Amino acid sequence: MxxxxxxxxxxxxxxxxxxxxxxxxxxxxxxxxxxxxxxxxxxxxxxxxxxxxxxxxxxxxxxxxxxxxxxxxxxxxxxxxxxxxxxxxxxxxxxxxxxxxxxxxxxxxxxxxxxxxxxxxxxxxxxxxxxxxxxxxxxxxxxxxxxxxxxxxxxxxxLLTAGESERPLSSLEDIERTIAYMEEHFHENLERDKLAAIAGLSPWYYSGLFKRIKGCSPIAYLNEIRLRHAKKRLLDPRASIGEVARSCGYGDESYFRRKFKAETGVTPGAFSRKSHERIAVLSNPYTAHLLALGIKPLAAPVEKGRELYRETYYSSVPVHLGRSCLEHGETEFSIWHTNYKLLAAAGPSYILCDDGLLQMQYGLDLNHIAPCGSVPWLELNWRSHLRHIASLLRLEERAESWLERYEAKAAAARIQLEAAIGTQSLMLLRVAKDQLSVFGRRNVGAVLYDDLGLTCPYEWNDIQVEQVVDMDFVSACNPAYLLLASDTDAESIDCLKQLAASDKWRCLQAVANSRIVHVEPSPWLEYSPLAHDLIIDKLLGWLT
Incomplete structure (x- = not known):
């Protein structure tokens, strides 16, 4: 082509x-x-x-x-x-x-x-x-x-060449330039004549061209941008309807109320009061952040066999989204295409995801459904993730209250664990297919070795997320206590059997002293506040 x-x-x-x-x-x-x-x-x-x-x-x-x-x-x-x-x-x-x-x-x-x-x-x-x-x-x-x-x-x-003989290609760039201007200056008093001047076209020709390319008038498109920003600002219960209207380019509050209800079916006030009941989350870890803030999402990724500890919450999530994994013959894009349709039908007030997902999967498409908030996944730790999400949703006090309770719980648990095992080492080892892995700063290491102060038999702070190791590495670590997280597929089970039969495995002090416990990958391998809170409970139940 x-x-x-x-x-x-x-x-x-x-x-x-x-x-x-x-x-x-x-x-x-x-x-x-x-x-x-x-x-x-x-x-x-x-x-x-x-x-x-x-x-x-x-x-x-x-x-x-x-x-x-x-x-x-x-x-x-x-x-x-x-x-x-x-x-x-x-x-x-x-x-x-x-x-x-x-x-x-x-x-x-x-x-x-x-x-x-x-x-x-x-x-x-x-x-x-x-x-x-x-x-x-x-x-x-x-x-x-x-x-x-x-x-x-x-x-x-x-379709790519339809009408090309009747319109110069530069016209597309003219329209895109005015759209970029609308996104930047939506809060100002923008009229068709000004937008046409930015495009370098006559007002009449600009309106006709815009409609043929975008399917609506430039002012209708501008209203869509303004309403999207209004929805985002209505998440803040402290903002008045008049303030939201003016900040989004509506000088007449009554007109704003009419336009908003015509688009959403509810008044701005009703939307603001119920906005936290209609938040969708596309990145799996952030479901736990919302739950920590007391919010049950309207839509969230669900994989029931994978996150057993969340099963009590799944029944209260109306829309179950697919996870981005290549299973059952589905391509990654087909999963996200289905998710997009589910979100469009659900009509959330806000969509939350990590920054990589927003760029890689949908780009600006999601903004056609609802305002979007992205969380810098790699730049922030889990506490900063929680605070960032709380700031997007204007729930800063809830985040600080949850973190204050968690810090007190972790401090108390630290004292109990020190009394129980002292400085003896503890390690979590994962078996997935034929690979062994240990974890670092952005995983279970954050709660085991940082929050609880347990002794790690390797340099956990040098590992960002996960590091593949071999049995020689495990032997050199020789932990006093061992958490073993294994996948349930046939290849992983076979790898476990081979480990159990090896001399190196039987010589580990944790194995010899029966200080080994099998755990589910979730919540132990999840980097979220809810998972870390649960890990403390489980660890205390085993060691004290």
Missing amino acids: TLRDDFKERELVYVCNDLRDVLIQNGESLPRQKTSSHLLLLAAGGKGTLRAGGHSYAVDEGRMFLLGIGEWFEIESRHGGGCRLLLLDFDELESMPSWETERRFRKITGRFPQYGELQGKEVRELYDTMLRLKEAADQAHASSGNRQGILFQQLVGQ
Whole structure:
């Protein structure tokens, strides 16, 4: 496929998610919904009306429409006949720089030359290609798979060039420049004429061009940005509605209240009061941080067989998100694509994740669903993670209260453990597949050797997270007490049996003196306040 010049240095992948044939009966409608991917609509018969991006389009046979990610739309048939549509759901993925061997991609939007109703001589070609793609998809035999893929890529190529002969490529850059300005100056009094001047276009041409590319007017797009920031600021119970309105560019508080309720279905006050009940978390460790702050998330990653200590909380989490792991034949992107759709349907007030995930998986896509807060995972320790999340949610007092209680508990436990085992060494060893690992500063070492002051038989402070070791290393450590965390797959179990049968293992003082205990990987290998709090309880139960 030949890409436009501004894409030549990027590696782009296009993924077809679903192709549906939808028949809307006379007088009925397709309910209002929000896109989680690109959506290409083809009017295959009948007549209807499409409402998207604050505009109405006549849906007549032969017309085609492209909607971007995060756009609300609804379709109704006109009285006197039904309406038949083909709906193609697909994603545009961009490769990301990575130090890993596996390539990573993020979903992107806003890169096609036209959005809304497609114009130009290419529409007829797009129409024919999409009908042939539907015909190939309807064929049940496996040999049609290659043909579907070829037709889908051909369709994408036509979308990339749709209307190119009618508009200079620089126009896309003009629109993106004004969007960047809106993001920076949303709190100011911005009008269409000023934005058009920034783009270097006449106001009339700018509005039309913006609508064709983004599917809505520039002012409607600006309102979306303002409302996103308003939702974030309403997390602070100390902020008045008037203050939030003014800080987000709304001079008229009454107008702000009307716009906010029209978008969210609730008043700003109601949203603020219940905002902490609708927080979604995408990064698994931060579920524990929210629980420590007294918040049960609306949506969170759940893997019931993996984090047994959290099972008591799972029933109170309405939306269970998938974990980013390659299991059951799923690709990493397919898991996150499903998560994106679940989040869009749940409508959280705020989305919390680590900084790497926000960049690698979704980029700015998540902001179409709700305001996002990222936590610097590697830059901060777990206490600073808790404080950072509390500051995002305006819950600083809760964080300090929890930490004060934890420090007192750890100090008391430290005295008890010193009386029980003195300076004898204790080590946690993990068995995963055929590998042995020990841990350092950003894992169980933080609570065992820092908070509780136990003696470690190796230089734990030199290990950031985890270090693979061999049996010779374990023998040299020769811990007095041993915590053994093993995975449950067949290969890990076989490795355990080989260890138990070896002379080096039997010679360990912890093994010889029966001071070894088998533990679940979770919470022992988790870096979070809730896990560390539980580790103290478990350790006291074993050693005192």
